[in-house]
Structures are given as structure tokens and as C-alpha cells.
Amino acid sequence: MQNLGGCLAAVVIVPLIGLFFLIMIPVWRDDARLDDFHARVLAYPVPPETRVKGDSDATFGKNSGGSGDYCAYSVRLVLETRLSQKEIHAHYGRAAIAGPDNRSRAQVDLRFSEDSGNGGDVTVEFHDITPSDWDWRCT
DSSP: OHHHHHHHHHHHHHHHHHHHHHHHHHHHHHHHHHHHHHHHHHHSOOOTTEEEOSOOEEEEEEOOSSSSSEEEEEEEEEEEEEEEHHHHHHHHHTOOOBOTTSSSBOEEEEEEOTTOTEEEEEEEEEEEEEEOTTOGGGO
């Protein structure tokens, strides 16, 4: 009878473990993609006469626009610079940083503070989307 109890426990536990891995493997994969994307952004050099102001911010979640199941990845840096907006645009326009899935180039958005005509603060945001591929956080 004791052997039967062990078999019944295995019949219940093994499918639960399988379900856990089915759910978590896409989560772990997308977390690793975000970490790699974040590392690629940080590896890109900042322009001269510019420094990173504070910590970078990496976020992941459901794509808020469009249709379908897509995951949105974003890495944001706040910079303090002495360069003009034109020089910052030129520098980050050359940034060929691969997106999270390494298939496409990440998009770059620049937001300048009001006093940034000849220097000041600029927020640089790299972002991209990928199909959700079973990640429940993107559905």
C-alpha cells in the first residue's frame, strides 16, 4: 500500500513540475534577453563630454500598442552632456545595437531637457519588441 501512495504522489507531482517548467522557461529566456540587451546598451560608449547621470533602467512587459502578443523591452539612460542636440542625435543615430532577440536593430528615442540646446540632460531610450513565444507576461 505504501508503494501505491508513492506512485500516486509521483503521478501528481511530475505533471505539476512539467507545468512549472512549461510556464517558467519562456520567462527565464526573456529575462536573459533583457539582461543581454541591457548589457549591449551599456557597452555602447557615451559621447565625449557626457556622463551617465544615475543608474540605467531596464524594463520588460506587454507591448502597450498594436495588436498581438508582443513583449516590449526598454533600456533607459539619463545623461548629462555639454554637447548640442545635433551632436547627440548624430552619436546615437550611429548606434547599431541589436534588439533583444538579435534579429533587428533596437530603436532609439532621445528626450532633451528644456535647457539642453547646448548641453544639459538627455534621456536615451533603446527599445524593441519581440513575439511573446509563450511568455505569460506579454499576453
